[in-house]
Structure formats: structure tokens, C-alpha cells
Amino acid sequence: MNYRYLRAYMAGIVVPTAFLLVVLVVFCLARFVFRAPVPIERVIVFPMALIPNLFGAWNMLYVALSPRHRLSIGAHGALLPFALLPLGFTLGVLLGLVRIDQGGLEGFQAVRLSYVHAVFVFPVLVVVYYLVWKYIVGFLNDFLGIG
Amino acid sequence: MNEQDQDETRQAVRDVFPPVDAELRRDLWPLMRRKLEASTPPVAWYDWALVGLVGGVVVVFPDLILVLVYHL
Numbered sequence: 001m002n003y004r005y006l007r008a009y010m011a012g013i014v015v016p017t018a019f020l021l022v023v024l025v026v027f028c029l030a031r032f033v034f035r036a037p038v039p040i041e042r043v044i045v046f047p048m049a050l051i052p053n054l055f056g057a058w059n060m061l062y063v064a065l066s067p068r069h070r071l072s073i074g075a076h077g078a079l080l081p082f083a084l085l086p087l088g089f090t091l092g093v094l095l096g097l098v099r100i101d102q103g104g105l106e107g108f109q110a111v112r113l114s115y116v117h118a119v120f121v122f123p124v125l126v127v128v129y130y131l132v133w134k135y136i137v138g139f140l141n142d143f144l145g146i147g
Numbered sequence: 148m149n150e151q152d153q154d155e156t157r158q159a160v161r162d163v164f165p166p167v168d169a170e171l172r173r174d175l176w177p178l179m180r181r182k183l184e185a186s187t188p189p190v191a192w193y194d195w196a197l198v199g200l201v202g203g204v205v206v207v208f209p210d211l212i213l214v215l216v217y218h219l
Contacts, residue, residue, distance in 0.1 A: 016219065019219055022216070022219075023216050023217075023219065026212070026213065026216050027213075027216070030213065038213075043217065046217060046218075047216075047217060047218075047219065051218070051219070081218070084218060085218065088217060088218050092217075107213065107214055107217075108213055108217070110213065111210050111213050111214065112210070113210055113211070113214065117208050117210060117211065118214075120204055120208060120211060121211060121214055121215065121218075124201055124204050124205075124211065124215060125215065125218055127197050127200065127201050128201055128215070128219070130197070131194060131197060131198065131201075134194070135190070135194075139187065142182075143182050
């Protein structure tokens with residue numbers, strides 16, 4: 001038994017699980033050092049519970065596709081924000097973390113983004129995901145013999 | 148539960164679950180070292196450009212940091 005999908009899932013969750021420490025540090029600094037009223041307990045749900053599992057499932061999908069039908073690992077990863085951003089935005093609105101008004105978006109009761117600034121979020125996320133998947137998840141997949 | 152019951156339970160569990168073969172069939176460390184030492188392809192120039200682009204956007208718009216971190 002080579003547990004192909006289990007290895008794909010585990011390779012997928014490495015990056016967001018490790019990066020969760022950075023996420024926690026950033027939000028704790030914002031909350032406790034800079035006194036921004038960030039509701040950490042609600043904010044952390046998305047990066048802690050959903051993103052690692054989505055990474056794992058997305059990598060399982062990559063491994064499940066035949067080499068003829070799949071994109072490069074970087075391009076495959078770059079597609080993930082197309083599902084993830086709407087999900088995060090919806091969850092943020094439902095949890096009261098994101099508010100929309102005429103001037104732009106207010107996030108985490110701490111950040112105010114004009115629509116001009118908010119436009120940059122999606123392309124930057126796509127680029128970051130492309131790089132992470134190409135160089136880190138791709139390396140882990142090769143390392144585990146499932147690339 | 149007395150001593151005899153515990154022995155019977157222990158024996159019943161042993162009968163149901165066969166002993167686990169916990170020994171590795173081969174040493175995995177040399178394989179892992181070989182993979183770690185294998186040369187990795189260099190980062191393409193356009194990927195460095197993308198890294199610079201992302202860094203530049205974050206420097207120019209630091210307000211984006213929390214939003215980006217939320218999605219990673």
C-alpha cells in the first residue's frame with residue numbers, strides 16, 4: 001500500500017499549518033501590541049480550520065488527475081484562490097469580520113481598504129499561491145514520490 | 148472488575164487485534180538524505196520578478212497584510 005492520497009493530503013497541509021504560526025503572531029501583535037480591536041477568535045477560524053484542509057484536498061485532486069489532464073503544479077495552486085477568496089469573504093461577512101460600504105471594505109474591525117486597494121488582494125493572492133505551490137508543495141510532492 | 152475479569156478482557160483484546168509489526172522494513176534515513184541533497188532546479192527569473200512584485204505591493208499598501216495573511 002502506498003497511501004497515495006494520504007501522502008498528497010499531508011504534503012498539502014504542510015504550508016498552511018506551518019504558516020499558521022505566522023498568522024497567529026501577526027494577529028496577536030495586531031491585537032495585543034498595537035491594540036487593534038481584532039476579534040482573533042472569529043478571525044482564526046478560516047486560516048486554522050478551512051485553509052489547511054482545502055490545501056490538502058486540492059493536492060489530492062492534483063494527484064488524482066492524470067498527468068495528461070492536469071496543469072502544472074504552480075498553475076493548479078494558482079486556481080485555488082478562485083474558490084478560496086469568495087469563501088473567505090463570505091465567511092468574513094457572516095462572522096461580521098468584513099463590512100462593505102460606499103468607501104470600500106472594513107476588515108477585522110482594524111483595516112480599512114478602499115476599493116482601489118482591495119483590487120490588489122486577488123492578484124497578489126494568486127501570485128503567492130502560484131509560488132507556494134510551485135516551489136513548496138511541488139517539492140513536497142516530489143519528495144514523497146507523488147509529484 | 149476483579150483481576151480475573153481484567154485478564155479475560157486483556158486476552159480477548161489480544162485475540163481480536165493481532166500484534167502490530169512496528170519494525171521498519173528498511174532504513175528510511177539514507178533515502179531521505181539523498182532526496183534532500185539532490186539538486187533542486189533554480190528559481191526562474193520571472194518567479195523572482197513575481198516575488199519582487201508581491202513585496203512591492205505589500206510595501207506600498209501595508210493595509211493589505213492582514214487581509215493576505217487571513218487567506219494563507
